[in-house]
Amino acid sequence: MSPTLIVRGARVLDPVAPEPRPQVCDIAISGDRITAVGQEIVAPPGAKVLEARDMLAIPGLVSAHYHSHDTLLKGCFAPMPLEAWLLHAVPPNYPQRSREEVRARVLIGALEALKSGITTLQDMATVHPFDPGEVDTIAQAYDDIGIRCVFALQVGDVPGSRPLPFWDELIPPALRGGATVTVRRGGSARELIERLEGERRRHAGRHPRLTWALGPATPEICSEEYLGLLAELSGRENLRVFCHVYESKGNTAIARNHYGADGGSLIRHLARVGLLNERFTLAHGVWLQPEEIEQVARAGAHVALNPASNLKTGSGIAPVRAYIEAGVKLALGTDNSSCSDAQNMFQAMKLFALWAGEGGQKAFAAATLGGADALGMGDEIGRIAPGRKADITLLSLRDPAFAPLNDAVRQLVYTEPGRSVRHVIVDGRVVIENGRAATVDEDALYAEVERLMPALLADLEAIRKRNAALLPYVAEAHKRTQALDLGLDRFRIG
Numbered sequence: 001m002s003p004t005l006i007v008r009g010a011r012v013l014d015p016v017a018p019e020p021r022p023q024v025c026d027i028a029i030s031g032d033r034i035t036a037v038g039q040e041i042v043a044p045p046g047a048k049v050l051e052a053r054d055m056l057a058i059p060g061l062v063s064a065h066y067h068s069h070d071t072l073l074k075g076c077f078a079p080m081p082l083e084a085w086l087l088h089a090v091p092p093n094y095p096q097r098s099r100e101e102v103r104a105r106v107l108i109g110a111l112e113a114l115k116s117g118i119t120t121l122q123d124m125a126t127v128h129p130f131d132p133g134e135v136d137t138i139a140q141a142y143d144d145i146g147i148r149c150v151f152a153l154q155v156g157d158v159p160g161s162r163p164l165p166f167w168d169e170l171i172p173p174a175l176r177g178g179a180t181v182t183v184r185r186g187g188s189a190r191e192l193i194e195r196l197e198g199e200r201r202r203h204a205g206r207h208p209r210l211t212w213a214l215g216p217a218t219p220e221i222c223s224e225e226y227l228g229l230l231a232e233l234s235g236r237e238n239l240r241v242f243c244h245v246y247e248s249k250g251n252t253a254i255a256r257n258h259y260g261a262d263g264g265s266l267i268r269h270l271a272r273v274g275l276l277n278e279r280f281t282l283a284h285g286v287w288l289q290p291e292e293i294e295q296v297a298r299a300g301a302h303v304a305l306n307p308a309s310n311l312k313t314g315s316g317i318a319p320v321r322a323y324i325e326a327g328v329k330l331a332l333g334t335d336n337s338s339c340s341d342a343q344n345m346f347q348a349m350k351l352f353a354l355w356a357g358e359g360g361q362k363a364f365a366a367a368t369l370g371g372a373d374a375l376g377m378g379d380e381i382g383r384i385a386p387g388r389k390a391d392i393t394l395l396s397l398r399d400p401a402f403a404p405l406n407d408a409v410r411q412l413v414y415t416e417p418g419r420s421v422r423h424v425i426v427d428g429r430v431v432i433e434n435g436r437a438a439t440v441d442e443d444a445l446y447a448e449v450e451r452l453m454p455a456l457l458a459d460l461e462a463i464r465k466r467n468a469a470l471l472p473y474v475a476e477a478h479k480r481t482q483a484l485d486l487g488l489d490r491f492r493i494g
């Protein structure tokens, strides 16, 4: 197959065998795939040549945990406990958003991701109230901007679940009103599965870079029946499953009580309903016990770590060393724009490497191959190699972060903030060229966001007012939760 795009003369960094000063190579791309990586590849007539001298080519980064629904709320919140933040950020607290706002928020999140070298997002999107038109808008926005997306509708079937221990006894019923920290749907488990399947089938084959997955938001808001049906569906249709697991101490304390039949272990519960396998990714995984970590490793399930959001919400520090020692498959995520507050894998990689006390190779591997594997694309993306999809990020080496070039991986993880990303290729198409979007009109998008914000900020203001009465009670519940002895300390690196 004749190349349609040649990336000329980049230093190509491979997460499997990273060299301190990677070799200079050409990359030949035909359609959506890499066909050759080698020296002096001849460009046939008509092929586009992307000059990449003094650039570092890395596999497009994979954010294995992300939500598109609150990208317009970046910077709105100071650090606060997870459960307090959820009261401000989870869509069911808001009136339904306009189609224009949904499109703009998907585009702005994807644009921020692309500009920092992310080529694949796992979007656990909340669509509330449920509306197929909104799903269409999201999918269309992803198609238009050209990023790869593994899309999961985030839903549970048990509305009104308690988000924190002491919630019921502390929060006056009159104040609870429409406040929710859950992503609720209600209705029978079977109905919900049928609806999810209907959406998946309706979109099948329509979006070349969009893959469908399942997103039970957290096990605590999902019935055993629903989780069992999801496990069955995942097995039958080979669908990936993404789920928040043991994110905060509050989640963990609830799980201890809630899963008495499984010895208080959420991991045993997930295994019993049939979900804990190689198709399953636990997002966060901060509060697992040592034997639960072993069980996750044995099952071949993945963990997507989100260090920035865990620190901002005070949820704790995931046991990265223990995961590595147990051989757990690790990926990295950027999480919500209103609690991380950046779609930037360089930040995620650096925090991971610092938590793990490692030189950067494991962080880089988690951000590329690890994410690809969690998303079910371990053979398709995550490396720059013949036969793989052409998802490539090119960074300028003419940047202080890489001058001098002593160790490409270590400088990528510890020094580079995302500033030197020049070109981004997804599916063989240049979507960021010289640092600007090639697929959407950036300036028009910024103007559209400006236009939309007054309505969103007015709604946020109303939510802040409502929450002001609730927050002292939430703070007390949080204080009591922090004082509980769960036999684990996840507030220190270890």
Ligand SMILES: [Zn+2]
Pocket: 065, 066, 067, 244, 283, 335, 336
């Ligand atoms: Zn999340």
